[in-house]
Amino acid sequence: MTDATLNPAPADLNVEDAPEGHDEPQLLPLDAWHRARGGRMVAFAGYQMPVQYDGIMAEHLWTRENAGLFDVSHMGQLVLTADAGIDAVAKALEAVLPGDIAGLAENRNRYSLLLNDDGGILDDLMVTRRRNAAGEDELYLVVNGATKYDDIGYLLDVLPDDVTINLQDEQALLAVQGPRAVDAVARLVPGVTALVFMTAGAFEWQGTPLWISRSGYTGEDGFEVSIPAEAAAAFADALCAEPEVKPIGLGARDSLRLEAGLPLYGHDLDPETTLVMADLGFALAKRRREAGDFVGAERILAERADGPAAKRVGLIVTGRQPVREGASVVAEDGAVIGRVTSGGFAPTLGAPIAMAYVPTALAIVGTAVRLVQRGKIHEATVAAMPFVPHRYVRQSTMTGA
Incomplete structure (x- = not known):
């Protein structure tokens, strides 16, 4: 073009x-x-x-x-x-x-x-x-x-x-x-x-x-x-x-x-991340998926079929201290296997939460993961998102509608 x-x-x-x-x-x-x-x-x-x-x-x-x-x-x-x-x-x-x-x-x-x-x-x-x-x-x-x-x-x-x-x-x-x-x-x-x-x-x-x-x-x-x-x-x-x-x-x-489980560009999304990794598959329309006529389609369709190497998940962090962006997800031997991309205290839940990219094998609700922030270990559990249910209005609120 x-x-x-x-x-x-x-x-x-x-x-x-x-x-x-x-x-x-x-x-x-x-x-x-x-x-x-x-x-x-x-x-x-x-x-x-x-x-x-x-x-x-x-x-x-x-x-x-x-x-x-x-x-x-x-x-x-x-x-x-x-x-x-x-x-x-x-x-x-x-x-x-x-x-x-x-x-x-x-x-x-x-x-x-x-x-x-x-x-x-x-x-x-x-x-x-x-x-x-x-x-x-x-x-x-x-x-x-x-x-x-x-x-x-x-x-x-x-x-x-x-x-x-x-x-x-x-x-x-x-x-x-x-x-x-x-x-x-x-x-x-x-x-x-x-x-x-x-x-x-x-x-x-x-x-x-x-x-x-x-x-x-x-x-x-x-x-x-x-x-x-x-x-x-x-x-x-x-x-x-x-x-x-x-x-x-x-x-x-x-x-x-x-709390709504919504990714923020520059933090949870970036040029190294695909929509499959980010768990945004709804953004790929069926017609476009079948045609494969967009940039990066070969990689995206392959990840959709075979699974990506890593996936965005929600985390509930044990304790009261929030884990922030940049913290590492680590294996039992201490090897870094993922990263926290957003994190903070959730006022509605009264608990710390986070989003992270973890190996797809760990991206299952209920899986225990270990995080390291400034040398301190934090325990967390993969959780379903959104953490707080969405309250979008999908039917008109007009009187008589």
């Missing part, structure tokens, strides 16, 4: 988290908003982001019981169009994504993976087919903040030259997550209750256009809202004026997604 077109072109962007010339992390559209509410800011994915407000434990439990507002504006929001039509774009994307993109219905989301030539994961992302205000079909992609510029460069290389990639850096992205998220959002945006998990649509709030999907990365019900950056603070104020909603930082977002 030949080069695609980017609008606007990232001529000044390197392959790192942030643009060249930016020694300091970039600021989110809501940077001042976070600071005014006591957000403790840290550098993450090339941005200053709030890690906590009232404390990670309190914010985690609030989200599980009520609704939390997360600023995820660091994520890359990409819109793909082409002179040849959106079907041509979808088919072209299937060269590097293992999902059924061509068969994606309008206003439907699909989780997928951007693959390299060896089947390794360059990023995980969400794809939605939608129609814009001009009535034109387009594909809307949400990619990870730390990889968005690399993703754009890769797509420029592999997509046909009539494809335009629009990086929507004028848009903020807010996530409202928790069992009472629907109550709060529906008061501001009537009609969102018609959405179900992994569907999306165009809405309006006080004359401001919104793109809302019923999705998120906490395991809870909720929404992700794309909104013009200049309107984000007012919308965030309106959300937090609702009794169910409080601002929540990165710390609780991480502990929530860990």
